[in-house]
Amino acid sequence: MQMTPMIESFVYHFGEMGSRWGFNRTVGQIYALLVISEQPLCANEIGELLGISRGNVSMGLKELGSWQLVQVSHKPGERREFYHSRGSIWDMANRVFEERRKREMDPTLSLLRDIMMDEAANPEEAFAQKRIAEIHDLLENITEWTQSLQSLSPEKLNTLMKLGSGVGKVLEFTDKFLGKKDPAKQA
């Protein structure tokens, strides 16, 4: 594996972006490398390619492991470990969504739920609770929906994506065809 300008710009940009998706720059860069390398890489090689310390590589790989984004393999006769990205692009996106949901949405929902259970001590708190309930419902909706989308087959998901705002038309159509029936009950 060699750091050509093309690969470099991808890796660096992915590093910046990675930090938006819940992990730091280095972790993003390591992941980018593993994704675009056909051959699995060993920790030393990763460190050299990115110009970072061996310890940092180890921590980065550990983090990626906790996201279930890397696969470890061995070459016969070699003691060291080789790393590679795991699954298809879709799988990766799914993992990142899933993991972020667990780390961010779930704790928030739980906190909001707790607050909703409390008795409001004054009108200000009562108003706050109303707003908090709205936020809770929105987040819960989004969470449940994305979860159910994740359970769809990749083909269906693709159809859905390609539909775009056409989804609106399909809904109308379904609505009309089913007459009285509420499409929400179809789930």
Place this chain on the structure above:
Amino acid sequence: MQMTPMIESFVYHFGEMGSRWGFNRTVGQIYALLVISEQPLCANEIGELLGISRGNVSMGLKELGSWQLVQVSHKPGERREFYHSRGSIWDMANRVFEERRKREMDPTLSLLRDIMMDEAANPEEAFAQKRIAEIHDLLENITEWTQSLQSLSPEKLNTLMKLGSGVGKVLEFTDKFLGKKDPAKQA
């Protein structure tokens, strides 16, 4: 406005979460306050409630302004400005999505597109380009899709959300009814 334990826990948690959504802790806290306060708040009050400096409040409000998440108002006879969160919960979520798309997805897509245009200098780069194209297509799909969802009316969006994985059934059904026609073309 008073900082009761309920309000405090909401504000602090929102602060932590906020940083995941593209702004820092203080900005998240300020926003949380503005969302759950029925009355608009002035900058001084915000600073006191959160125990942060006046300058920091100013910067935070500026940031929220750039996200179009706050509304400024005035009280008759008062010189100072009062701030309040803007729009419904749905609007807020939309703004955050929109803004993040502009700041994160668009530059990434543009970079990936550039890389795809380059001539691969060797087999390694050729492989990298294939992967990059996959990622590009995925991101583009997601971007376009979420954009078209945002253009749906809140009611339709709600129906869609409530459908959950029932979306799969609707698709099947549409598929069957339309016979040969590819639903992807319906958009």
Place this chain on the structure above:
DNA sequence: CTGAACTTTCAGAAATTTCTGAAGTAATAA
């Protein structure tokens, strides 16, 4: 058991981000 090859851990260093508060700007009333 020993030593070589490799990985992990973690205390402190370095880099980055965020925050403060004083100085500057702006608007208004008297």
Place this chain on the structure above:
DNA sequence: TTATTACTTCAGAAATTTCTGAAAGTTCAG
């Protein structure tokens, strides 16, 4: 015009995050 009140900016301080590299841990062949 001057005094007053409020908002903004930004250099440097403080806090936080990330990274390094040495030490400790692990595995395995001989």
